Amino acid sequence: MRTVFDKLSSVRWLTDPLALPFMQRALIATLLLAVPAGLLGTWIVLRRLAFFAHAVGTATFPGLVVAGPWGIAPPLAALGAGLGFAGLLSRMTRRGATTADAATGLLLTAALALGAILASDVYRSGAGVDRLLFGTLLGLGDGDLVLAGAVAAAALAATAALVRTWLATGFDPAGAAALGVRATRGDWLLLALLAVTVVAVLPAVGALLVSTLLVVPAATARLLARSLGALLGAAVALAALEGVAGLLLAYHLDLPPGPAIAVIGGGGFALAALASSVRTAR
Amino acid sequence: MEILRSGLLQRALVEVVILGATCGALGVWLLHVRNTYAAESLAHAMLPGLVLATLAGAPLLLGAAGGVLVAAGLIALAARDTRVGAEVAVGVTVTTAFGLGAVLALAPDVPARLGELLFGDLLGTSTTDLVAAAALAALVAFALGAGHRSLAAAVFDPVAAPSLGVRPGRVELALLALLAVAVVAAVQGLGNLLVLALIVAPASAGIRLGASLRGQIALAAALGALAGLLGLVASAELDVAAGASVALAAIGLYVLAALLRPAAGRAPATRRSPIEALVS
Amino acid sequence: MSAPGAGIEVTGLSASYGTGAPALRDVTFTAADGQAIAVLGPNGGGKTTLFRALLGELPATTGSVTVRGATAYAPQTERSRLDFPVSALDVALMGAYARTPWYRRIGAGDRALARDALARVGLADRAGARFGALSGGQRQRVLIARALVQEAGVLLLDEPFAGVDRTSEEAIMRILDELRADGRVLLIATHDVEQARGWDRVLCLAGAQIAFGPPAETLTNAVLEATYGEEIVMLDCGNRAVAIQHHSHAH
Numbered sequence: 001m002r003t004v005f006d007k008l009s010s011v012r013w014l015t016d017p018l019a020l021p022f023m024q025r026a027l028i029a030t031l032l033l034a035v036p037a038g039l040l041g042t043w044i045v046l047r048r049l050a051f052f053a054h055a056v057g058t059a060t061f062p063g064l065v066v067a068g069p070w071g072i073a074p075p076l077a078a079l080g081a082g083l084g085f086a087g088l089l090s091r092m093t094r095r096g097a098t099t100a101d102a103a104t105g106l107l108l109t110a111a112l113a114l115g116a117i118l119a120s121d122v123y124r125s126g127a128g129v130d131r132l133l134f135g136t137l138l139g140l141g142d143g144d145l146v147l148a149g150a151v152a153a154a155a156l157a158a159t160a161a162l163v164r165t166w167l168a169t170g171f172d173p174a175g176a177a178a179l180g181v182r183a184t185r186g187d188w189l190l191l192a193l194l195a196v197t198v199v200a201v202l203p204a205v206g207a208l209l210v211s212t213l214l215v216v217p218a219a220t221a222r223l224l225a226r227s228l229g230a231l232l233g234a235a236v237a238l239a240a241l242e243g244v245a246g247l248l249l250a251y252h253l254d255l256p257p258g259p260a261i262a263v264i265g266g267g268g269f270a271l272a273a274l275a276s277s278v279r280t281a282r
Numbered sequence: 283m284e285i286l287r288s289g290l291l292q293r294a295l296v297e298v299v300i301l302g303a304t305c306g307a308l309g310v311w312l313l314h315v316r317n318t319y320a321a322e323s324l325a326h327a328m329l330p331g332l333v334l335a336t337l338a339g340a341p342l343l344l345g346a347a348g349g350v351l352v353a354a355g356l357i358a359l360a361a362r363d364t365r366v367g368a369e370v371a372v373g374v375t376v377t378t379a380f381g382l383g384a385v386l387a388l389a390p391d392v393p394a395r396l397g398e399l400l401f402g403d404l405l406g407t408s409t410t411d412l413v414a415a416a417a418l419a420a421l422v423a424f425a426l427g428a429g430h431r432s433l434a435a436a437v438f439d440p441v442a443a444p445s446l447g448v449r450p451g452r453v454e455l456a457l458l459a460l461l462a463v464a465v466v467a468a469v470q471g472l473g474n475l476l477v478l479a480l481i482v483a484p485a486s487a488g489i490r491l492g493a494s495l496r497g498q499i500a501l502a503a504a505l506g507a508l509a510g511l512l513g514l515v516a517s518a519e520l521d522v523a524a525g526a527s528v529a530l531a532a533i534g535l536y537v538l539a540a541l542l543r544p545a546a547g548r549a550p551a552t553r554r555s556p557i558e559a560l561v562s
Numbered sequence: 563m564s565a566p567g568a569g570i571e572v573t574g575l576s577a578s579y580g581t582g583a584p585a586l587r588d589v590t591f592t593a594a595d596g597q598a599i600a601v602l603g604p605n606g607g608g609k610t611t612l613f614r615a616l617l618g619e620l621p622a623t624t625g626s627v628t629v630r631g632a633t634a635y636a637p638q639t640e641r642s643r644l645d646f647p648v649s650a651l652d653v654a655l656m657g658a659y660a661r662t663p664w665y666r667r668i669g670a671g672d673r674a675l676a677r678d679a680l681a682r683v684g685l686a687d688r689a690g691a692r693f694g695a696l697s698g699g700q701r702q703r704v705l706i707a708r709a710l711v712q713e714a715g716v717l718l719l720d721e722p723f724a725g726v727d728r729t730s731e732e733a734i735m736r737i738l739d740e741l742r743a744d745g746r747v748l749l750i751a752t753h754d755v756e757q758a759r760g761w762d763r764v765l766c767l768a769g770a771q772i773a774f775g776p777p778a779e780t781l782t783n784a785v786l787e788a789t790y791g792e793e794i795v796m797l798d799c800g801n802r803a804v805a806i807q808h809h810s811h812a813h
Binding site: 314428429431432434435437438439441442444445446447448489492493494495497498 | 617618619632633634635636637643646647648649652653656657659660661662664665668705712714
């Protein structure tokens with residue numbers, strides 16, 4: 001800890017890490033990911049999909065565990081696991097057989113238990129499990145950066161095209177039927193984008209903490225922004241800010257980035273909640 | 283099954299059977315009040331308490347109790363939020379608390395054994411652990427028995443319940459308190475990520491298969507105990523993680539129940555948006 | 563199972579949820595034993611608020627409420643848990659919960675009482691049926707049986723005839739007459755103005771009390787217009803008015 005204080009006393013706390021190539025990649029990845037995280041995050045917050053987003057993230061865990069041993073690209077394995085989760089969830093909640101949160105709880109723990117057994121006893125992943133659960137600063141490859149960029153572009157395009165549809169369906173779900181097929185298709189696209197964004201942020205924050213980028217910044221922005229445009233912009237900005245701050249914190253404390261971003265994001269949310277209470281109290 | 287003659291496994295078996303039965307019964311009520319989300323949130327958000335206890339060398343039970351109390355308070359506060367909505371606010375709180383727990387566990391030079399806190403240390407159950415878990419489980423079981431009628435009245439007809447001598451608000455609070463106790467009891471053996479399996483899976487199966495309320499509760503308890511037994515035996519035979527095996531056994535039993543008795547349910551009248559199905 | 567001495571006295575009652583505007587203002591009426599009072603008014607007009615105040619669930623902001631005799635409440639059954647695994651007998655038995663301490667099982671006497679109550683409402687043969695599997699009218703009758711087991715002197719019924727089949731409607735009317743003969747007080751929230759003319763008193767609520775008294779004097783067109791506003795439809799060249807029924811259950 002001594003060295004941390006030493007470093008903080010000069011601007012080297014910023015320049016030291018950023019001189020390192022792996023940190024530069026992590027920085028670029030984070031800034032790219034902030035775009036879909038903030039944009040999708042806004043819809044996640046408005047459509048009350050926070051638990052679902054967290055669950056999809058967690059569900060990718062077994063996929064990530066087998067990716068290496070089975071020779072599959074991790075994002076593909078994660079996507080497969082995530083889509084499998086979503087499919088099963090849809091099946092279970094059809095006809096009101098099980099409530100959504102009970103079904104999610106069941107699938108979530110199944111994924112965790114399965115992943116745990118595969119990691120500890122089948123593939124002996126050992127310390128690598130931390131990386132899968134909480135993210136890593138190292139090991140971000142070119143593929144991860146390309147994916148981040150692609151997802152950012154897709155999120156921008158989809159938001160531009162569908163913002164009105166998503167807003168209308170979110171505001172009045174019952175009336176969405178009147179909007180017809182476009183509303184349902186729009187929702188399917190939203191869910192698909194959500195899944196892909198989850199997969200894209202996994203290397204950075206890990207399977208257990210996708211909410212740190214996908215939910216917390218947008219929730220904080222919601223407390224501060226009045227219009228939808230401001231909300232979307234603020235969510236992206238906060239995701240970038242908190243992401244980068246988390247990266248630096250993770251570097252200096254030798255932590256995985258996921259928990260570091262979580263703590264900073266939580267602090268940000270608390271500050272915004274306070275500020276917003278003061279504002280309404282006046 | 284001579285393996286079960288080992289003291290280690292005997293303790294683990296007794297603990298997991300008692301916990302399975304208790305969590306099963308409790309889970310039925312949580313499912314009926316549609317609040318399994320509370321179990322998930324509480325279990326995740328208590329992590330800092332567990333980590334601090336481990337780092338300080340204090341009994342895990344203490345850390346669990348402290349963690350659960352703080353988590354419950356923060357979650358209750360968040361659930362009142364009107365600006366971003368309860369679901370999102372609770373989600374942010376849980377994520378932050380869980381992240382904080384991970385920070386506390388991974389930052390120090392000698393990290394706390396995070397894997398065991400997350401996935402449990404069933405085979406490391408000491409006699410003290412067993413006695414504590416059993417005592418807490420007994421408390422929960424007793425409360426469920428004594429409060430059965432109040433619970434039934436409050437859940438079935440909260441509007442008329444006061445005229446029957448039952449206060450629904452208090453009953454719901456008591457149920458959440460019992461949830462907290464059950465989570466504290468189960469966290470040493472199963473870890474805070476997997477306790478949810480024992481709370482949701484046997485109860486879901488019990489509700490599928492049981493015709494009456496008492497039937498559902500009895501079945502859930504029996505299936506929870508069975509999941510504990512099967513999971514532990516599988517873990518010993520196959521040499522795989524014990525807590526995870528119990529969780530998978532519980533979920534496996536649920537799958538069997540769902541196949542045996544597919545829910546009749548109602549087909550949705552209109553083609554709903556997929557998101558509405560998720561948030562209902 | 564008679565309940566002499568039951569009664570209600572309400573004076574200047576106002577009640578609200580939270581700190582907002584009162585949901586109900588200036589309610590004053592009395593009910594003596596053996597009387598059936600129709601409570602008329604639009605949804606959101608305060609009928610349910612009044613019931614909750616009478617049950618003691620909602621404290622009065624101003625005014626006073628005195629209820630003599632145990633109070634039973636039969637709410638609209640669409641809002642109770644139809645998927646909950648209880649039988650008709652289980653529900654009827656809930657009437658005995660208030661008087662059974664938690665460490666005692668329900669007594670044999672109360673069990674017999676529950677079966678009698680179900681027989682009285684014409685559902686003796688359906689005692690074992692799951693509550694959610696019964697028809698709307700049958701469910702209402704089970705809730706009335708529960709009120710009988712409670713040995714309540716005062717019964718609050720929330721739209722007991724809404725969406726109910728003919729058989730159940732007749733059965734419920736018959737039971738309500740018997741209950742009046744027993745000396746109980748009945749408050750029946752209803753949208754059926756015609757039916758209300760048959761009860762002993764009517765109480766018209768639209769956020770505040772519009773009128774209270776015997777139906778012949780009280781159910782004038784003026785009163786009905788004040789109560790229901792635009793929801794009134796005039797028939798017979800303005801000699802009769804009926805209220806439009808809403809099923810939004812928003813109160």
